[in-house]
Amino acid sequence: MTETQALIENRPPSVATLFLERVEATPDAEAYRHPVPSPSGEGPDTWASLTWRQAADRVFAIAAGLIDLGVLPQERVALASSTRVDWILADLGIMCAGTATTPVYPSTNADETAFMLSDADCRVLIAEDAAQLAKARLRRSELPHLAHVVVIDAADAVPAEGDPEGWVLSLADLEKRGTAHLERHPRAVKDRIAALRPEQLATLIYTSGTTGRPKGVRLRHDAWSYMSRAIQATELVRPDDVQYLWLPLAHVFGKVLTAGHISVGHITAVDGRVDKIVENLPIVRPTYMAAVPRIFEKVYNGVATKAREGGPAKYKIFRWAAEVAREYAKVSQDNYRRTGSKAVPFGLAAKHRVADALVYAKIRDAFGGRLRACVSGASALAPDIGYFFAGAGIHILEGYGLTETSAANLVNPGEAYRTGTVGKPLPGTEVRIADDGEILLRSPGVMEGYHGQPEKTGEVLEPDGWFHTGDIGELSPDGYLRITDRKKDLIKTSGGKYIAPAEIEGRFKAVCPYVSNILVHGADRNYCTALIALDGPALLTWAKEQGMEDRSYADVVAAEETQALIGGYVRELNEGLQRWQTIKKFRLLPRDLDIEHGELTPSLKLKRPVVERTYKGLIEEMYAGSKED
Structure with a gap:
């Protein structure tokens, strides 16, 4: 058996166990960096650090606090927050308590948040601030199993009239409660960790579907333990690295980075404010x-x-x-x-x-x-x-x-x-x-199945463990x-030609410096068209050069000069395409696509059916008068 095989095969049953091992191995090494806003709210942030030992103190306090609230192994604790060090500590606390995390994007509306909390039977919600608390409060009657809301920003943990006693508490209060619980039961958390088994539920994470309700994906402790060791085995990340982590932790891509971090033991600087990325990079100086x-x-x-x-x-x-x-x-x-x-x-x-x-x-x-x-x-x-x-x-x-x-x-x-x-x-x-041509995957990281949806599970997961990705x-x-x-996104034109829209869209993004999003359409049509959304700052900078500085984004998009500008880039794109791939017509959208209108997923992927439905009129306009009509 090779060293890599041994690392994978001899992995612990859970990331919680890996976390204990990491703390014991390098207790005083720096684990996390995080920004601390200036007291006045003005001026630059300062950055603070946590060692692995200091992180463990908070993680154990959170875990013991949840145990003290009566949350049982594999019961769900929702986590609705932006990316910040508290998210990671809370997630680890949930896993160390033997319970399961249900991540919720902070941008999720009250209706969908309530659906996920209800579908997962969440006992506790750890909410970032008053806005996330308000969503749970609005739908509290639909959430009979939700016993507590723990608010990270303590000043926002304000009970309201009608709240049950003890329903709202701050994260700081939960940690105090946990510390007191550990004084009475010193082994409470370690006993929960020792009892964890690889097949137990660690995460119930909901996919952001393009249509209908999201599906809950059940991921076991062994999935994260495997991912943690597999990332370590690649040696892409090194113990002396500094990682800059800003990705949404409610997304599985961000979440897996936290697992790899524990195995490798490098430093992770955490700040999910996307508008701070450019400012933070020279400060964090990530490797x-x-x-x-x-x-x-x-x-x-x-x-x-x-x-x-x-x-x-x-x-x-x-x-x-x-x-x-x-x-x-x-x-x-x-x-x-x-x-x-x-x-x-x-x-x-x-x-x-x-x-x-x-x-x-x-x-x-x-x-x-x-x-x-x-x-x-x-x-x-x-x-x-x-x-x-x-x-x-x-x-x-x-x-x-x-x-x-x-x-x-x-x-x-x-x-x-x-x-x-x-x-x-x-x-x-x-x-x-x-x-x-479909890609099939099999690994310890593959889900147990979709929560409460065995029929949907059977559509993608074979009995021998092969998962159908839906990708070609x-x-x-x-x-x-x-x-x-x-x-499902391959286009077949009315002439029988198959086209991969993502390939054409990717080429256009490399050609045109003003594009933000593009959707190529052409299924069952006799030619391809495109809906194009432009990047606001880049477009308005160009507009200023053209003497249009007083016009709004929508007015600039509608201007003949803008149509001609983008038309030039479309012609440049077409020069490198097969005849049946070329974009014959395009329309510029009056605004950029975004998460708020449901056109992008939180990981910024295009929701094609939503965009095509929203701009159906523009699409039909581009085919008006063609032979197929």
């Missing part, structure tokens, strides 16, 4: 971080927009440098695949050195100057954007997984990464391609997986 493709797209668009603001000469230099970066990345990756060396021809290397001094070094500085690797997941990264960053020295390692498979199933292997693929399976994960892909002879599209 490693994970993100969704939309973040890299926004960075790319921001760099391109700033270059354009500098005038035609500066923009021309940027465009040249971008092409050099892509060529450099493609040649070096291809050489590494064939020979094991990333060497490139002398002329290309010389151009790359010049471009590095003019452009790439500034991009690396914006990321803090120490970034060794990024992991991208949750949706597809446009290859041209991936190659750009690779050539600029920002190494984006694409990975793949689903909520139903605990998020991390494949990832690109360090130096041998290949842009445009999602890499190789993690140790202990099996992959195969079905006859129709192909495996290279040496084991790299490339995702070509969602099985």
